[in-house]
Amino acid sequence: LHYLMWFRRDLRVHDNTALAALCERANTDNAQVSAVFFLTPEQWQAHNMSLAQVDHITRTLPLLAQNLQTQLHIKLLVQVSPSFSDCIETLSDFCTTNNITCIMANHEYEGNEIARDEQLTKQLAKNDIEFIRFHDQCILPPHSITTNDDSMYQVFTPFYKKWRHTLEVSTIQIHKAATIKKHSNVDLTLSQDSANTIKEIEILGKKTTNNYQKMLQDSESLQHIDIEAQMTQAREAYPAGETDACQRLEDFIAEDIDNYDVSRDVPSLQATSQLSAYLTIGSISPRLCYLQAYKAQEKLHGNDSDNDDINRWISELAWRDFYRHVLVEKPELIRHQAYKNETDKNISWSYNTDDFAAWCRGKTGVPLVDSAMRNLNATGFMHNRLRMVTAMFLTKDLLIDWRLGERYFMQQLIDGDFASNNGGWQWSASTGTDSAPYFRIMNPFSQASTHDANGEFIKTWLPELKDIPTSILHSEEKLRKALSKGGKFVNIDYPLPMVEHKTARQLAIAEFKK
């Protein structure tokens, strides 16, 4: 007997639900096990995946192959299959050639992924091959947190209360995969574009990243970005693999979590966990994150479960679950529809290309927005507070369709993730879940004064503003005056704020009221 583990967004050995189940069954049935991962560049491009994320995946694969081999005696085959339909063909041929009778994988919740899995299930069934999937991406699986009448929560807070309560009264399991007893003797070659030794996987990964970079080179929305430099920055900030991810979690819990509630909103401090890039590709399990935080809470605060810092961090993990649950409940989100349907019909979004380009390039004349956008363009990451500020600026001050911003973020972010990104954008645009009412519009100048009080973040990313006192940078009126004719900083090469926030806010409110 021969079984197959299909890795997707779960690039780890520890606490991988499908992997643990497959190993258990293989040992019971005395079956051998192989594993496969598909590199799907055309599909990635169609999903606007950033080069930084592709690079993160390809850097992770050799480490995954090594862990699988040394810990479980499983060989990983990495195969280039440009699109999902190619994967279906390749997988079914591979199963028939190698007498594989069972594939296991973890669920993915996006539209094309679901369609691919459904098609594959049908195809495999013709040859009596099982395809079994498990919920693994969330701490608590979709459909498990519902209202008393069994429907999905529309807003986060009651969802969170039920989610926390459920976790407190139940034990969540960490799945440990058992070493495979029957070693594989199968030669796992698929085609020229495949690799099955660690060295080959590394080479194929690099080649795929380079090819992907070439595929993106004509992409109009990336013309102002040095994506190679962005990838290099992201590479330095995010060493690949589950060992590094687990170490980062441990360090964050030991050193930073105790100040999280206060520091998490200060972008210059880097006081958040920076685990999202790993969670997105599955190098670390969200359940492990929750359990470690929960243990820290017990250790540090005993029965005082009201510790704001740890609770706050756990609530961020719950946001991640929430947006996945929402996506499963409302699959039309994947087809670019607003969560609140009426906003699609009634809001006249702007598609002004100059305005959008100014936002993308960090040239709006609003220092917090521009520093955040240039930081994103340079590093492939943006702090959560700044994601909210820049998203609100685009959708409220410029009234530009949130879908343009959503796509732009996906193209840049190393942690780009459909559910969280779509959720964050729709929250900011007031078209989504949650109770952020449309008239609560962030003022990017007062946000700067609260969250970048000494201007450190702004001045790091906009060095041309280094001589302007922070009190001026934090006031639209003073900044306008200082940069205008006769102003003290008229010679600085930095644009005037492109809109007056007060007026833009009124226009947005009027549009939403409609």
Ligand code: FAD
């Ligand atoms: P921490 O503060 O340490 O939080 C721990 C983990 O909780 C994060 O790694 C992440 O997995 C999860 N989390 C935290 N905040 C949120 C949130 N608001 N929504 C969902 N999950 C959350 N997150 C992504 O992972 N991918 C995205 O593509 C993405 N796009 C976003 C777009 C917008 C407009 C907004 C407002 C938010 C977006 N977020 C996204 C959520 C959030 O900004 C990032 O998860 C966070 O900044 C990652 O940093 P961290 O790992 O240090 O987070």
